Amino acid sequence: MKPMCEKVIPSSNSSWRFVKYQLPNIDFNWHYHPEYEICLTLNSQGLRYIGDHIEEYSEPDLVFVGPHMPHTWHSSINEDESTQIVYVAQIPKLWLDGQVAEHPEMQGLEEMLERSSRGIFYSPESTEKALSLFQQMESADPFSRYILLMNLLNVMLKDAQSKLLSSRFFTYGDKTDSGIDKLDRVIEYIYGNFDRGLYADELAAIAHMSTNHFHRFFKKRTERTLTEFINQLRIGKACKLLINSNHPISVISDQCGFNNISNFNRQFLSIKGSTPSRFRKSLRLKHAQ
The missing domain is CATH 2.60.120.10 (Jelly Rolls)
Incomplete structure (x- = not known):
């Protein structure tokens, strides 16, 4: 195999x-x-x-x-x-x-x-x-x-x-895998456009796959669903903005591509274990000490 x-x-x-x-x-x-x-x-x-x-x-x-x-x-x-x-x-x-x-x-x-x-x-x-x-x-x-x-x-x-464990005679020479090039193109596109709405069908087109095939392909290769990957990327950007700016949380939500503040708060809590406001407040308390 x-x-x-x-x-x-x-x-x-x-x-x-x-x-x-x-x-x-x-x-x-x-x-x-x-x-x-x-x-x-x-x-x-x-x-x-x-x-x-x-x-x-x-x-x-x-x-x-x-x-x-x-x-x-x-x-x-x-x-x-x-x-x-x-x-x-x-x-x-x-x-x-x-x-x-x-x-x-x-x-x-x-x-x-x-x-x-x-x-x-x-x-x-x-x-x-x-x-x-x-x-x-x-x-x-x-x-x-x-x-x-x-x-x-x-x-x-x-x-x-x-x-x-493996013998010194074993080598795996065939390291070519066209799927890696496809995934690299998709991830590069996501990184450049995560602050707006992203849809599976447009990403599937970049990989030259059907949408259903693309969902399976992405999950198998990254061990995350497409939505999980995009949300983690967006929350990572939000954390940087919460740390390095005084923008209102609603503005940061928009800048990171979330369609509404409720969804942003829910995803932030799920990934970081804290609300955005609590995250920002805890950092300010640390810096004040």
């Missing part, structure tokens, strides 16, 4: 992506991407596929996968129907390689990054430490999360019991 190329979008105000999944089970999703990936799987058991390596796993399971390495996990629903948890950090290769090249303190990571091209499995001791760091990332601000990521890489680097 040919792996699918996944488009990774960094978290808000970050150079990399952090996400926590809570799932009834993990579906087989054979894919690759240009980013490094650190994956911690909990309360789950099944099969782990990394390159040409297939192995049974049980929780907890910590693996580091290098860029363009096809991989997936696959599990069934637990007998007690309890939730399976997956923490993921996806880190752009150019960014992390640049960090290592520019900072002498990080040059010890070079060998581990090279080894990740075969997938690296880590010891229970490192996995336990990684879990604590991932849990702290959940509520951390972007800068604190960056520091936690550096701590996580350091934990992995010091693990003398880590082991390689």
Whole structure:
């Protein structure tokens, strides 16, 4: 089966992506991407596929996968129907390689990054430490999360019991995927026009797809619906305006492409856990202290 190329979008105000999944089970999703990936799987058991390596796993399971390495996990629903948890950090290769090249303190990571091209499995001791760091990332601000990521890489680097997974003979040479070019064109268009009404049919036309096909395509590639992606982008812009301007909230709502203030307040609360007015007030209180 040919792996699918996944488009990774960094978290808000970050150079990399952090996400926590809570799932009834993990579906087989054979894919690759240009980013490094650190994956911690909990309360789950099944099969782990990394390159040409297939192995049974049980929780907890910590693996580091290098860029363009096809991989997936696959599990069934637990007998007690309890939730399976997956923490993921996806880190752009150019960014992390640049960090290592520019900072002498990080040059010890070079060998581990090279080894990740075969997938690296880590010891229970490192996995336990990684879990604590991932849990702290959940509520951390972007800068604190960056520091936690550096701590996580350091934990992995010091693990003398880590082991390689895929064989050194395995390479995935066919990295061409026309879907990536289509998605890049669509996302570029969204970024340039998110402050006005955007409709699925016009975006589908850019990708040369039917509207129904485009919705499925976008969700599979970004792990978000089109509406979720656009709203997150708009709320991110709104946060900057709330911080850096004194514009009334109704004006900011219009500038960010929301059709009415009620919808803006509802989406802001859903994504940020706060209303726009409370968000702005809390920032002003912090600055006044």
